[in-house]
Amino acid sequence: MIRVVTGKETYVINLDAFGFEVLIQPALYVFALIAVLYALLKGKKGWRPESGAWRRAGLTLLVAAVILPAIVITPPGHRAAIFTLTAGVSDTERNEGLSFVIPYAQTARMVNVRTQVYRNGEVFAQSSDLQEITVHVAVNYHVEPDQAAELYQTIGLGYEDTIVGPAVLQLTKQEVGLVLAVDFAQNREPLARAVEIALTAQLVPYGVVVEFVNIEDAVFDPDFIRAVKNKVIADEEAAREQRLIAAERAKKAQTILRAEGEEQRRLIEARGERQAIDEIAAALGFTADEYLEWLLIGQWSGNLPTTLIGDAGEFGVLLTP
Structure with missing residues (x-):
C-alpha cells in the first residue's frame, strides 16, 4: 500500500489489490510472447514464414492463454482470496506459494496478513476540561490469516481506510475526552492501552487483530502551555515560601529549646548547689x-x-x- 500526500489530500494506492502477479506474471507473459515469435519465425524463408509456423505459433499462444491465467503465486505474508464467477468469494484462502485456479472463471486477490502500521496523521480532540489536544497515534495490526477471504468479501482490500482509520479516530477522541489536559502526560500509557482495548473489541469481528497502540505525540494549545508553565512557576514559588516559613519556625523552635535547656541547666545547677549546702551544713551541725x-x-x-x-x-x- 502506497500513500501519496499532496497538500491536504491523501491518495492511497493499494498494490495488494493487483496481487503478486504484477511482479511475476508479466515475465511469464513476455516469455510466452517470445515463444510465439520463436515458433512463428523458426525456419523462416525470406519474408514469409514456412507453412507450419503459423500453426505452431497459434498452438503456443493457445497453451499460454490457458496456462498463464491459471497460475496463482501467493507471496510470503499474504493469503489469496479466490473469486469464482458462479460462486463468489471462496471461504478458503490459498496459502503462500504456487496454486492454480480455473482460467477466466476464477481470479485471485492478495490480502496482506503481515503486521502493518496505521498512522492517523492528526486527531483533533478535547480533554475533559475542554482543552484542545492534537494527538498523533500509530496502530500496529494484522489481518487474521483464516479470515482474509471473509474480510475481502465484506470490506474489500481498502479495509484500512474503511474500518481501521475511522475506528482509531473515533476511539482516540473518546478516550482523550476522559482525561484532564494537565494529567495527559502521566496518563499517556493508560490512554494508549484504553484505545487498544476498545479498538480490539471493534475490529476483531472483521478479522483485524490489534497488536499495539502508541501515542507518538500530543500538541497542546500555546495558551494552555503558558498557563501550565505559569502555574508550575507559582507552585514552585509557593513551595519555596513554605520551605522558608518552615525553616524560620524550626529556627525559632531551636531558640526556644535552647533557652529552655539553659534554664533547665541552671535549675539543675541550683538544686545541686542547694543539696551540697544542705549536706555540708548537716555535717557541721548547722542549718x-x-x-x-x-x-x-x-x-x-x-x-x-x-x-x-x-x-x-x-x-x-x-x-x-
Missing part, C-alpha cells in the same frame, strides 16, 4: 542558713563599717571605709 552566715563570717576582714546610708533602723546600710 543551711546558719552555714551561710558562717561562710560570711569566715570571709569578713574584721573591719566594721563607718558610714550608714538610710535610717539607723533595721534597713540601714553600713559602708566600710
